[in-house]
Amino acid sequence: MLTIAEGKFRNYLKQKGLKFTPERQLVLEEVFSLHKHFEVEDIFIRIRKKGNHISRATIYRTFPLLVESGLIKEAVHCQGGVRFEHIYGHEHHDHLVCLKCGKIIEFKEDRIEELQDAICKRYDFTPVEHKLGIRGYCKRCR
Amino acid sequence: MLTIAEGKFRNYLKQKGLKFTPERQLVLEEVFSLHKHFEVEDIFIRIRKKGNHISRATIYRTFPLLVESGLIKEAVHCQGGVRFEHIYGHEHHDHLVCLKCGKIIEFKEDRIEELQDAICKRYDFTPVEHKLGIRGYCKRCR
């Protein structure tokens, strides 16, 4: 999984004339060692905890490259920072976000996706990505 | 329209033990004189241009009250600030956002809304609000 993601990242970088540096590798590895939503600060802290050195600026500069290369994307705008998630190795899905406990439930509904396509056709609009977030209260917080 | 919105706002404030001040009235009027998406800074500038005095802090403090009272809501997180829109006097809708020119197309699709309800039932989730934003390229920018 990581190796394939790394291959994609290397290709992307090369094709853009950019370099695969040790710092970018650290970020990539950390991002793909997680299996949930994450934000810049999470990755920063985890890399530092492992004794590796990296600056926040580098992570902030690396994330857009990971997005551009199709490996991760913005998932939800929670209170505070932007949260990211993997694309590579994960099917597209949308989110239910609990306003009380912050729990995030992922769901997939093909019929919604189809209707979205139909709407884009109706407005002669070429979709690149979409985000559907439903906020409310989960079973336990209601 | 404004008068009814003002009534709702006054009720909300009273019920919370808050006051209907001239500044809050200015914000309310300005917000409802617009008929498109807006952000805090827009309202600030428009009020100032008319020669009225108000501070940004007051507007930042008033917006959550307008949201809480059900008159406006966050529409989209564009590059930069949060954009708001009216709820009062407008039907619920979602957005297509052009990544090139920033144009926003509003759409309404009841079948998507129904499917969302079904999903919430499936996960025993009580929805409060949702936001569906499709980003891509409009007819002219493609």
Next chain:
DNA sequence: TTGCAATTGAGATTTAGTTGCAAAAAGGAG
């Protein structure tokens, strides 16, 4: 190995939004 463009880290800067506080004012009680 060399040269150059890309990258890095550190700290400064920007930007959106929040907060503390003293002075002002709303609005209910009397």
Next chain:
DNA sequence: CTCCTTTTTGCAACTAAATCTCAATTGCAA
């Protein structure tokens, strides 16, 4: 109307996320 309490205001100081600047470093292709 006047008084009194509570809320509100403006300003400036502050915060936090993200971006930028720049000198020193490094990747990598020739």
